[in-house]
Every structure is written in C-alpha cells, then in structure tokens.
Amino acid sequence: MIPRRASYRDIPLYAPSTRPCRVDLSDNTNLFGVPPSVERVLATTVSRVPRYPRGYAPDLRRALAASIGAAPDEITTGCGSDDVIDSALRAFLEPGDTLAYQDPTFVMVPLFAKVNGLEGVPVPLKPDFDVDADALLGTGAKVIFLCSPNNPTGTALSRAAVERVVEDAPGIVIIDEAYADFAPGKDFLDLARRRSNVLVTRTFSKAFGLAGLRVGWGVGAPELVAELEKARGPYKLTSVAEAVAVSVLKGDADWVRARAEEAVACRERLRGELVSLGLTPLPSEANFLMVPLPGALAVAERMRERDVNVRAFQALTGVGDALRIGVGPWPLMEAALAALREALR
Numbered sequence: 460m461i462p463r464r465a466s467y468r469d470i471p472l473y474a475p476s477t478r479p480c481r482v483d484l485s486d487n488t489n490l491f492g493v494p495p496s497v498e499r500v501l502a503t504t505v506s507r508v509p510r511y512p513r514g515y516a517p518d519l520r521r522a523l524a525a526s527i528g529a530a531p532d533e534i535t536t537g538c539g540s541d542d543v544i545d546s547a548l549r550a551f552l553e554p555g556d557t558l559a560y561q562d563p564t565f566v567m568v569p570l571f572a573k574v575n576g577l578e579g580v581p582v583p584l585k586p587d588f589d590v591d592a593d594a595l596l597g598t599g600a601k602v603i604f605l606c607s608p609n610n611p612t613g614t615a616l617s618r619a620a621v622e623r624v625v626e627d628a629p630g631i632v633i634i635d636e637a638y639a640d641f642a643p644g645k646d647f648l649d650l651a652r653r654r655s656n657v658l659v660t661r662t663f664s665k666a667f668g669l670a671g672l673r674v675g676w677g678v679g680a681p682e683l684v685a686e687l688e689k690a691r692g693p694y695k696l697t698s699v700a701e702a703v704a705v706s707v708l709k710g711d712a713d714w715v716r717a718r719a720e721e722a723v724a725c726r727e728r729l730r731g732e733l734v735s736l737g738l739t740p741l742p743s744e745a746n747f748l749m750v751p752l753p754g755a756l757a758v759a760e761r762m763r764e765r766d767v768n769v770r771a772f773q774a775l776t777g778v779g780d781a782l783r784i785g786v787g788p789w790p791l792m793e794a795a796l797a798a799l800r801e802a803l804r
C-alpha cells in the first residue's frame with residue numbers, strides 16, 4: 460500500500476472537461492489569438508531547452524518591474540499565478556492556520572487551503588458583490604484572500620472596502636488580479652507597493668494569451684517576496700516561457716491592450732443580447748459574464764450537445780445556479796447565443 464496523507468483523502472483532482480468542443484468559452488482565456496512575437500521567440504529559444512532555466516526568472520522580473528515602475532525584488536514569478544498563490548499560503552501560514560477568503564471566488568483557493576492543511580473560512584460577499592470587510596477581519600485570519608475582478612462573478616471590489624481590509628488585517632492580504640487587464644485603472648498595485656502586507660497576483664494566462672505557457676507573477680514588499688520564493692522554490696518558470704513572456708510584455712503591449720478592449724466591447728454586446736433573452740448577467744469587469752440561471756448545469760449540458768462549452772455553477776453563495784460565459788470574437792458569441800436559445804427552449 461502506498462503511504463497516503465489522510466487529509467488528502469477527500470480532495471478531488473481538478474478535472475475540467477476535456478471533451479473536444481468547437482466553441483470553448485469555459486476558461487476565460489484570450490480567444491482572440493496569440494500575441495504576434497510568440498512564434499518568433501519560440502523558434503529562437505530552442506537552443507535554451509537542454510539547459511536549466513535561471514532560478515528565479517530574472518529577465519522577466521526586471522521586465523515586469525520596469526512595466527510597473529517597481530524594483531525587481533518586489534516581483535515574484537511562478538508556474539501560473541496558481542503557483543504564486545499556493546506558494547504564498549505555504550510561506551505565510553502553518554498547517555492548522557486560518558485562511559479567510561471571499562465567497563464565491565476562484566475555485567482553487569479552498570482547494571489550496573486543504574492541500575496546505577489550512578482551515579479555509581469562506582466569507583460571503585455582500586449583496587452588491589463587494590467584500591465584507593468586517594466579517595473578513597472578524598475571522599482573525601493571518602492571510603485574507605481577495606479577488607478583483609472576481610472569478611466567477613466578474614464583479615470588482617471597491618477601493619474603500621479593500622483599503623479597510625488591508626489597513627486592519629493582522630497579517631497578509633492577497634489580492635488576485637488575474638483579470639485586471641480588462642479593468643484598467645481599477646487595480647490595487649499601489650497597495651502592494653506601499654504596504655508591507657499586500658501581495659497582488661497577476662497572470663499571462665488571460666489578456667496576454669499565454670495560458671499554455673504557465674506564467675504568473677506577484678508584486679509585494681521585498682521581504683514578503685523573499686519569503687514567498689523560499690516556499691515556491693526555483694525553476695518554476697521554464698526558460699522558454701520566461702523569454703516569451705518578456706517579449707510579449709515589451710513588444711506586444713499594444714496587441715494585448717487592443718484585444719482586451721475588444722473583449723470588453725464584445726462582453727457588453729453579449730450582455731445586451733442576454734438581457735433581451737430575459738436574463739440578468741451580473742455587472743462584469745472581466746472577460747466573461749456570469750448569468751444567474753436556475754438549472755444552469757442542465758442548460759450547459761444542452762449547450763454542450765450543440766458544441767458550445769460554458770462553465771456552469773450550482774448554488775453559488777449569493778448567486779445560486781449560474782452560467783459563466785467567456786468572451787471572445789463576436790462569431791463565437793453568436794454561436795453561444797444560438798446554443799443558449801435552443802438550450803432554454
């Protein structure tokens with residue numbers, strides 16, 4: 460018999476559907492294509508493959524630091540922002556400690572709590588989907604997790620509530636900004652730069668179109684970053700991924716911005732169509748819309764039969780059943796709308 464960690468017995472493997480599908484709107488990635496410089500960089504980095512990458516992705520750290528006017532020692536990177544968040548939980552919490560997180564939020568967070576032996580405490584968002592600062596602070600948790608714009612709701616948190624949490628938190632506040640590129644000017648990077656207890660996490664998986672390369676990053680005070688890197692370990696970013704991310708950051712910024720703007724325009728057009736179907740999508744600052752809909756699981760299954768994959772949620776706190784529809788070029792939205800209309804019949 461293999462030795463097993465007892466606390467892992469009930470942890471399911473993260474298993475998103477892998478059934479092939481013509482229109483996949485389930486993962487909020489960039490459906491507009493690949494940034495222009497990627498192909499060239501992939502071709503020219505082949506020679507790096509036989510050797511190890513450098514430990515802590517120094518080129519990308521420098522490039523990211525320059526892009527936000529920070530110093531490289533304020534930046535950390537990881538194998539997706541998943542890895543940055545997971546490492547932060549290991550770095551700042553002992554097994555048995557409490558992690559408080561807004562609910563609903565990114566599904567991996569309660570899972571990371573379990574895997575790291577933490578007590579995950581969900582704290583419902585308020586009816587307006589802002590964070591409940593008093594309730595979160597009332598948990599006394601050493602780490603508080605926030606997400607803005609939030610997955611799966613798409614809603615953003617208010618500055619007043621986030622600042623209140625950051626000011627009064629007894630420990631660290633992680634602010635997951637995977638979708639910040641779709642809501643320019645509404646981010647909390649300034650808090651990560653000014654306060655010693657804030658880690659903002661970002662990703663190249665969404666607006667930057669590099670989900671398959673797995674590149675995430677974080678911003679925080681140098682002491683916080685150094686602690687996190689101990690828990691994360693070296694070599695989490697491949698040399699190829701690092702080179703592509705640097706190139707996209709430096710050379711494809713206009714492409715990324717234009718595609719993000721296109722996604723926002725398609726999102727609002729899609730909202731109009733959904734409203735005319737009698738649905739009420741939540742306000743969104745991200746590249747997806749969350750649509751409360753009783754029986755969403757069955758509706759998603761019927762859409763799936765029509766070759767359109769959207770993510771369905773059941774009994775989400777404060778929302779109920781809902782569909783989450785990723786936004787992309789308009790022809791994909793038309794396909795989704797056609798499948799949805801038929802599925803609702």
Ligand code: PMP
Nearest residue numbers: 539540541565610637662664675
């Ligand atoms: N945070 C949020 C809110 C997300 O939705 C996701 C991906 N779905 C991630 C983090 C992780 O992204 P990645 O690991 O690809 O950077």
